[in-house]
Amino acid sequence: MTVAALHDPDSTGETCLQLTGISKRFGNLHVLDDVALSVRHGERRGIIGPNGAGKTTLFNVIAGELAPTSGKVHLYGREITRLPPHSRARLGLARTFQTTTLLPGLTVVENLVLSLQALTPTRFQCFVPRTRYRAFREEALRLLGQVQLDHCADWLVRALGHGEQRQVEILMALAQRPKLLLLDEPTAGLSAADAVLVTDMLRAYHRDVAMVLIEHDLSVVFNVVERITVLHYGRVVAEESVEGIHDNPVVQEIYLGGKL
Numbered sequence: 001m002t003v004a005a006l007h008d009p010d011s012t013g014e015t016c017l018q019l020t021g022i023s024k025r026f027g028n029l030h031v032l033d034d035v036a037l038s039v040r041h042g043e044r045r046g047i048i049g050p051n052g053a054g055k056t057t058l059f060n061v062i063a064g065e066l067a068p069t070s071g072k073v074h075l076y077g078r079e080i081t082r083l084p085p086h087s088r089a090r091l092g093l094a095r096t097f098q099t100t101t102l103l104p105g106l107t108v109v110e111n112l113v114l115s116l117q118a119l120t121p122t123r124f125q126c127f128v129p130r131t132r133y134r135a136f137r138e139e140a141l142r143l144l145g146q147v148q149l150d151h152c153a154d155w156l157v158r159a160l161g162h163g164e165q166r167q168v169e170i171l172m173a174l175a176q177r178p179k180l181l182l183l184d185e186p187t188a189g190l191s192a193a194d195a196v197l198v199t200d201m202l203r204a205y206h207r208d209v210a211m212v213l214i215e216h217d218l219s220v221v222f223n224v225v226e227r228i229t230v231l232h233y234g235r236v237v238a239e240e241s242v243e244g245i246h247d248n249p250v251v252q253e254i255y256l257g258g259k260l
């Protein structure tokens with residue numbers, strides 16, 4: 001895939017995620033204040049902002065773990081503001097967390113099979129029929145092949161490097177074939193080299209899925225996304241293309257301290 005293709009969001013411009021007037025208060029604390037956000041089909045969007053700006057709270061509102069105090073959330077034109085997380089997942093919303101969700105004593109493929117199985121009506125069965133398992137395994141291998149990880153399909157997760165483990169974790173979310181994937185600091189705690197593995201994977205992943213990533217490592221943001229939204233004290237204070245963010249005076253002053 002060419003770099004131009006990577007940075008050319010879906011030409012239909014269909015809106016994937018739309019937030020309007022989202023506010024969230026915890027008692028007297030206004031954590032989100034009239035947030036508007038619009039993400040197109042297949043877009044890669046970065047959310048940056050200082051610690052405590054409200055980024056994770058915003059993800060919790062989008063994913064349905066927190067109800068907003070006011071405002072609306074739409075996914076592909078459908079209002080989902082009051083839907084529980086599992087209903088949103090069925091509509092194509094997936095997320096990764098800052099804490100790991102892998103089972104290190106199982107193999108890579110077994111972890112992925114569990115994720116795939118969770119999507120089907122057999123999810124509460126301990127034993128999956130052999131033919132079913134074979135189909136899950138094939139799908140898991142296909143996913144691993146997409147990100148050049150098929151060679152470690154049968155390794156224990158704990159034998160993988162940290163970057164590869166993070167890749168598998170993201171792949172478990174992608175296994176659900178979401179239309180929108182929320183990634184909360186996908187390279188947190190990784191070495192620079194491991195972060196590159198994750199960055200490259202996100203960059204190259206096909207455009208059927210939109211991704212919104214919270215990230216404080218700006219090199220990751222610049223490599224993966226085409227637009228950046230800046231949150232500060234729960235408000236959107238800037239929204240810019242990656243090229244424009246360098247020159248945005250608001251961003252330089254309140255967040256980057258002139259470091260760009």
Ligand SMILES: Nc1ncnc2c1ncn2[C@@H]1O[C@H](COP(=O)(O)OP(=O)(O)O)[C@@H](O)[C@H]1O
Pocket residue numbers: 026029031049050051052053054055056057058
């Ligand atoms: N459940 C909660 N109850 C009260 N305050 C909260 C809760 N969750 C987050 N906050 C507060 O909201 C603010 C934003 O937090 P968060 O969304 O985690 O910020 P970020 O992810 O940008 O670092 C912080 O001041 C945090 O203490």
Ligand SMILES: [Mg+2]
Pocket residue numbers: 055056057
């Ligand atoms: Mg956070």
